Structures are given as C-alpha cells and as structure tokens.
Amino acid sequence: MHSAANTLADFAGRDNCVNSAIKTQSLATKAGAPVTALDRIILRYGLAVGSVAAATALGFLADRCDLHESVFTIYLLAVALTSWYAGAWPAVIAFALGELAFDYFFTPPLYSLSVTREDIAYFPVFTLFSGLLIWFGVVRRRAEADLRQSRDLLEAEVEQRRALNVELAKRSEELQATNRELEAFAYSVSHDLRAPVRHIAGFTELLQKHANPVLDDKSRHQISMILEAASRMGTLVDDLLAFSRIGRAETQKTTINLEQLVKAVIGEIAPDTQGRKINWRIGTLPISYGDPSLLRLVFSNLLSNAVKFTRTCPQAEIEIDSLNHASNEAVVFIKDNGVGFDMKYKDKLFGVFQRLHSQESFEGTGIGLATVQRIVHRHGGRVWAEASVNNGATFFVALPTPGKVKG
C-alpha cells in the first residue's frame, strides 16, 4: 500500500514537472492564460517535433565527433522522450519525423530520401525499437491512469469514511448526552418525586388518625380516596423507576434452565394463587442464555398476568411450553384460558402504562408487559401475543440461543 502510494507520488511528481514546464512556456507566450486542451495538443506535438530537431542537432554533433553509430540511438531517444512525456500519437510523429530526418541527413546518399542497400536494415530496426518504445509508453500511461484512478477512489473513500466517522462520533456524543440526561431524570424522579408522594400519604394518614372521631362519612371517604391516589402514585413512580433501571442495568448473561426458572417463579407467586383452582402444565423448556434476574422478571410478569387474568375462570388452565422453532432461538409460550384481549389492540399491549382493562376489573399499572418487552429486546429476542376476547391469551417469548451454549 505504502509503496503504491510512493509510486503514485513519483508519477504525480514527474507529471507536475512536465506540467509546470509546459505551464511556464505557456505563461511566457500567453501571459497567464490557462492551459487549454488545444494548447496541450500543440505542446505535445511540439515536443515531438522539437525532440526530433534536437536529436538532429545532436546527430550532427555526434557525426562531427566521428560517432556516426550513435545517431541512430539519439533518434530512438527522441522517440522515447516523446513517448514518455507526450504520449503515443506524438511519439508516432516523432518516429516518422525521426526516420525521415535520419534518412535525409545521416544515411548516404546524404540530403536525399533515397537509401542504399546496406543501410536499409536501419529502418525496420528503428521501426521495431520505436514501436516497442511507443508501446511501453502506452502501457505506462495506462498503468498510471489506473493507479491515479484507484488513488482518487481511495482518497474519496477515505474522505467519505472520515466524514462518516465524524458524523458517528457526533451521534454517539449526542446519544451519550441524552443517556446522561435520562439517567439524571430517573435519578431525580427517584429522589424528588417519591418524597412528596410519601408526605401526602403520611400526613393524610396522620390526619385520618387524629381527626377520625370528628369527621363525617363523606370526609372519611375523601381521605381514603386521597390515600388510595397517593399509594397508586407511589406504585407508578416505583414501577417507572424499576422500568428505567432495566435499561441501564448491566446484564450478566449465563446459561439458564428455563424450566427451573419457571417453577421457581410459580412458587414465588403462590400466595396470589391461594384459593384458586389453577391447573399448571409445564412442558419441556429449553436451556436459554441471558441475565437470570432479568429473565426471572420476564416470567414473573407473564405468569402473574396469566394468574391475574384467569381470575374470573372457575378452573384456570395455564400452560408453559416451548415451540420447536429455528435452532437459533428458543421460543417459550405461556397460554392461559383467561379473559384475553382484542387482537386489534395487540400493538398497544407492550406500551408503558398501557392497559386494556379497567382498574376495577384488573388492578395494575401497565408496566409489566413494557418491562417484559424491554428485557426481551435487550436480550436480542422477540415477544408477541395471540388472543381473543374471553378466550385466553398466549404470550410468546423468543430468545436467541448462541451456538456455543446449545443443549
């Protein structure tokens, strides 16, 4: 790469020399006018004629010094020079002129274009060598043009990459700033929003305790409404905080036995299932890969939901099983026979604080499925649901399985 660049520089340098020489000439004649295409053609062919003229002059000099044999070489040099600097066609002209001049001035009979038998061999040799020199010039020019083109392409690409890098760095900086802002926001919410909520709840409670004997039923009801609202706001703030923490928490991924995890979660939510008739069916679940505490939260949310939304069923059926899916992901589903939901709301299902049921029929803040989605997405997986009203719901969780932890 480096040597190629050097070669390019050499070529460029050489060309610059010629160009600057040509430019100086044109400056002298045209007083600073730019070198036009016509000028360039004149200069190139001028070089051909000039080099042959110079070769003729040198030839006479050589002839006088009894170096008759070198005249032939001098003309070849003129062709080589023209081929190198001016290109193929001027070199052809230089060759033609050179041959004529060599014949006219240096091959007996002198000052005539006729040739003696013993000198005739010079001309095919001159033609052959000139042809080789011209061909070499053409090849050199072509290679140079190719190299220059690659260099330009490379330069353009480097420039493009540099611009992209700058853009990327800017974006990443913006993103980091946004992230910091968000973090500061969440922190401030955690610190500042929780305190007033606690105060409202606390002082209302104190008021209730102290003033209870003198209050009428309506006032007592209103106080209990304040307390309920404060408590709900507290839950919302806490849920929102927990949700924002998921995005910021460091994940520590290991292999996880989902079957064990699901069973542990079912044990955990047992207090909520007391007095209920629930038929749990747990199929064979795959070994998965992820952050244990986050994935536990996923199944805790989904299984709690299944328990919650089957509350109206005399006999709840909750099935947890896996799909035989593509080998690059493990798909687990949780199917219940609860109240389900209308599929036209399926896009709203995973939104933050989105609820499809009234607070009276099913309590909750609407953060559970948003949390589920956020965690699954952080694991590079997918989550979706199928349901119909009063006919149960099925939630699918697809987690990617890295090849190395298969089985």
Next chain:
Amino acid sequence: MNGLKRILLVEDDPKDVELTLTGLAEYNLANDVVVARDGEEALDYLYRRGDHQTRPNGNPAVMLLDLKLPKLNGFEVLEQVRADENLKMIPVVILTSSHEERDLVKSYKLGVNGYVVKPVDFHRFVNAVKELGVFWAVINEPPPGSVKKR
C-alpha cells in the same frame, strides 16, 4: 437541641423529619433525636462546633443519614466520619428515597452499617423508622464512647 442524643437524624426535609419523629414517638424515642438539617450541621454536631459547641462529649449511638443534603451531601459526611479516628465507629444508616444501585454500592463501599429506602407507604415508613430506632438506640450495643442508654 444542644443535648446529647442517641440518634442523630440528618435530614433536610422538614416533612420527612416530622414523619420520622412521629414514627420514633411511638416508642418514646422522639426525645432521643437530634436533627441536623444539612451535612455541615451534622459534622458541626459530631465535632462539637458552631451551635453544638457546648454539648457534652460523646458520640450518638446511630446516625440516620439522608444522601441528598444541602451543602455537604450524605456521601461527603460519611467520608469525613469514616476518616476520623474518633468518629469512624459511629454506626451509620442511610435513610434515603434513592433505590439507585450506584448509591447503594457507594454507601456500602464507604462503610455504612445499613441502607434503608424510605417506603412510600406511611405505615411501612413509620415501621421502618421505628424498627431502626429501636434496634440501633435500644437493642444494639453501641461502640465505646457513645451516649449511654437512659
């Protein structure tokens, strides 16, 4: 105010102070509390400087410390306390609104004896404060040099 108390409550929010004292009052511990409104006042009390110049010698049996405080925050107070030969043994319990893991980690790294997130629910809050007060001011045996039990 200048007396020697078993519990040093460092809390800037008067409402939180009132609620905390309400909680402690249920075990008659409210009179055992001295309140510092910011980090600097907490250190003034501990070093017997400024308003607390005249208080008798001795350390509180526990310091309940909020993290977000005016002037010096909880961490800064904690750092100074843990760096001082005479104060480093004082049991310190963080009493804060912050759930943040980094606050938790930083607190424990600085050597706190407990970390309590103020519950939003009033009953749980009062219970938490009561239990803290009873444990640290009554049940726990404080390090030598602390205020004696009544």
